[in-house]
Amino acid sequence: MQNLAKYLRRFVGGLLLTSFLIIAVNIIVLVVIMSKQTPSIYPWRTAEEVLEALTLVKNEYVLAEEVEEALKRDGAWAIYIDNNTQEVVWQTDNLPESIPKSFSLSAVAQLTRGYLDGYPTFTGEGEKGLVVLGYPKDRFWKHMWPSWDYSFIANFPKMLLAVFFINLGMLFIIYLVANTQLLRSIKPITNGIQTLPTGEPVYIKEKGLLAEIASNINRTSEILQEQKIQLRRKENARANWIAGVSHDIRTPLSVVMGYGAQLSEDASLKEEHRQKAKVIVKQSKRMKSLINDLNLASKLEYNMQPVNLAQENLVALTRQVVVDFMNLDLDSKYPIEWETDEDFAFCPVMVDKELLKRAISNLLQNSMNHNEQGCTIYVRVEAAVAKGLVTIADNGVGVSEEELNKLNNTPHYLICDENTTEQRHGLGLLIVKQILAAHQGTVTLGHSSYGGFAVELSLPLLT
Numbered sequence: 001m002q003n004l005a006k007y008l009r010r011f012v013g014g015l016l017l018t019s020f021l022i023i024a025v026n027i028i029v030l031v032v033i034m035s036k037q038t039p040s041i042y043p044w045r046t047a048e049e050v051l052e053a054l055t056l057v058k059n060e061y062v063l064a065e066e067v068e069e070a071l072k073r074d075g076a077w078a079i080y081i082d083n084n085t086q087e088v089v090w091q092t093d094n095l096p097e098s099i100p101k102s103f104s105l106s107a108v109a110q111l112t113r114g115y116l117d118g119y120p121t122f123t124g125e126g127e128k129g130l131v132v133l134g135y136p137k138d139r140f141w142k143h144m145w146p147s148w149d150y151s152f153i154a155n156f157p158k159m160l161l162a163v164f165f166i167n168l169g170m171l172f173i174i175y176l177v178a179n180t181q182l183l184r185s186i187k188p189i190t191n192g193i194q195t196l197p198t199g200e201p202v203y204i205k206e207k208g209l210l211a212e213i214a215s216n217i218n219r220t221s222e223i224l225q226e227q228k229i230q231l232r233r234k235e236n237a238r239a240n241w242i243a244g245v246s247h248d249i250r251t252p253l254s255v256v257m258g259y260g261a262q263l264s265e266d267a268s269l270k271e272e273h274r275q276k277a278k279v280i281v282k283q284s285k286r287m288k289s290l291i292n293d294l295n296l297a298s299k300l301e302y303n304m305q306p307v308n309l310a311q312e313n314l315v316a317l318t319r320q321v322v323v324d325f326m327n328l329d330l331d332s333k334y335p336i337e338w339e340t341d342e343d344f345a346f347c348p349v350m351v352d353k354e355l356l357k358r359a360i361s362n363l364l365q366n367s368m369n370h371n372e373q374g375c376t377i378y379v380r381v382e383a384a385v386a387k388g389l390v391t392i393a394d395n396g397v398g399v400s401e402e403e404l405n406k407l408n409n410t411p412h413y414l415i416c417d418e419n420t421t422e423q424r425h426g427l428g429l430l431i432v433k434q435i436l437a438a439h440q441g442t443v444t445l446g447h448s449s450y451g452g453f454a455v456e457l458s459l460p461l462l463t
Contacts, residue, residue, distance in 0.1 A: 019171050023164065043140065046070075047124035047133040050078050054090065054131065061090035068092070074135065077119075081108070081130045089129065099134070114144040185210040192217045201225050249291055257284040293431055296358075307352045307438050311462060314347040314388045315340060315381045321360045322379050334368050339380040347381060347388045348462040351439050356459075359435040362428040363392040363455050371396030375452060383461060390457040393448035407445050432457070 050071070053064035061080055071078060071092060080090035081103055088101045098117045100107075111121045111132055119134040120142050189210055192202045202221035204214040263269060263277035322336050329335070367377050375396035382389050399407070407429060432455070433443045441459040448454035 015175055016168060016172065019168055023167070043120075043122040043133060043135065044124075046074075046076075047078075047122045047131055049124075050133060051124035051126050051131040054080060063090075063092070071133075075139070076136075077134045079132045079134075081132065083129050096134075114142050185214075189213055189217065192221070196221060196224065199224070199228060250288070253284055253288055253291075257281055257288070260284060293428060296431055307355065309350050309352055309439075311348055312351050312353050312356070314349045314351075314390065314459065315345055317351075317353060317356060318360055318379065318381050318390055321357050321364065325361070325364050333374040334371075334377060336364075336377045336379060339378050340382070344382065347383055349388050349439075349459045350462055351459065352435075355435045355438070359432045359457065360390065360392070362432050363457075366428050366455075367392070367394040367396060367453065370453070376450070378448075378450060384458075386461050386463070388459045388461050390459075391454065392457075393450055393454035394452040395448065395450035396452040398447060398452040404445060404447070429455075 050063065050067055053067040054061050055064075056062075063078075072094070077092045077095045077099075079088045079092075079095060079099065081087070082089045086103050086105075086108075088103075096117070096119070099119075103111070108130065110116070112123050115121060116132070116134060118137050120137070120140040122133045122135075124131040124133070188204045192204045192214070195202050196217070202217060204217055206214045206218065260277050260280040264274050264281055266274065266277075269277075319338070319340075322338060325334075326336055364377060364379075367375060371394060375394045378391075378393045378395075380389075380391045382391075429443075429445070436443050436457055436459070439459055441457060444456040444458070446454050446456075
């Protein structure tokens with residue numbers, strides 16, 4: 001809604017600015033038009049020009065030819081009234097017959113101010129007489145009472161400004177009234193659009209100016225809800241299938257492992273057969289581990305695995321896992337170097353202890369599984385800005401850039417290659433990523449500074 005309010009403010013501001021510019025442009029155009037037209041049709045000046053061009057020759061008045069031609073072009077007529085006799089002593093040839101030849105003072109006052117027999121008249125005053133210039137009846141309109149109150153003139157700028165703002169206010173009110181229905185329709189539309197990404201159902205009343213848009217949003221929400229239901233069903237079916245298969249495999253697998261162990265220790269068998277039995281036991285253990293990992297990965301993916309958070313010391317927790325692995329490495333094929341600063345003994349984090357131990361164990365086992373010839377594993381715990389870091393690296397065979405890119409970007413956890421007899425990177429690392437995601441942490445895969453593989457776990461520190 002903030003974006004909508006911002007849009008409306010811009011729209012209203014643009015409307016007001018546009019209205020102001022339109023009014024200003026109209027005033028400027030009006031002034032320009034009046035300034036262009038007034039001098040060219042100024043009849044009072046023409047009457048004075050007629051008076052100046054009128055000369056007395058042998059007791060008769062004669063008008064200059066150019067002025068007379070100008071009057072004919074305008075369709076105007078003219079008379080000259082003597083001051084003493086108040087009689088018309090000169091006239092143009094096109095003088096209408098209805099125009100009198102003598103005038104009283106009141107008639108002179110009338111024609112000076114307004115009209116004569118419906119003709120708009122204009123005068124030019126001379127020493128001996130008065131020139132009266134008449135134009136066609138539809139040429140000019142005369143304001144006959146041009147008197148103004150001085151207070152009105154003094155307050156005219158204020159009145160003009162008041163009228164201007166009143167007009168703007170009226171425009172704004174008209175805009176609000178005309179768009180009230182639209183504004184009421186926009187609010188539920190925007191609320192619905194903002195709700196769609198959350199996955200919540202949306203319903204907007206399909207009425208008003210935006211009924212079609214509301215209908216489309218409702219249909220979209222129904223489709224998304226249906227897809228959500230179908231996806232949940234598929235996820236539940238997949239999780240249930242994995243859990244069922246894992247449960248059903250455990251029993252026959254235990255039998256295989258039991259008989260395999262017996263055969264591998266049976267002295268009556270040939271050494272070759274006992275070695276094959278050991279391979280069966282080894283691969284059975286691997287299969288059991290994969291089944292457990294698959295089941296855990298499924299539970300983490302669908303949030304079926306409870307995460308019991310409690311405050312733990314990341315240094316002590318990591319050291320405990322490292323010690324357990326060191327005790328299992330009886331032939332010292334995978335020595336572990338503890339690189340954590342001795343002065344750094346406490347790193348508080350809120351985690352599920354068993355899940356985090358599983359993540360660290362997976363990484364240690366990962367280094368062992370991919371370095372059959374043995375390697376040194378380096379473990380370091382440290383604190384960064386608001387983060388606790390656990391780094392597990394080795395100096396083994398490492399991974400190529402292509403393999404590292406697959407580990408970082410492959411959307412699933414099954415990574416196959418030609419070596420199908422040994423456990424691969426993938427499922428174990430997926431579980432590590434899922435465990436860290438459940439703790440709002442991150443996993444960074446890369447090359448070790450010792451030449452092998454390295455993984456960094458990052459967890460939020462308790463403040």
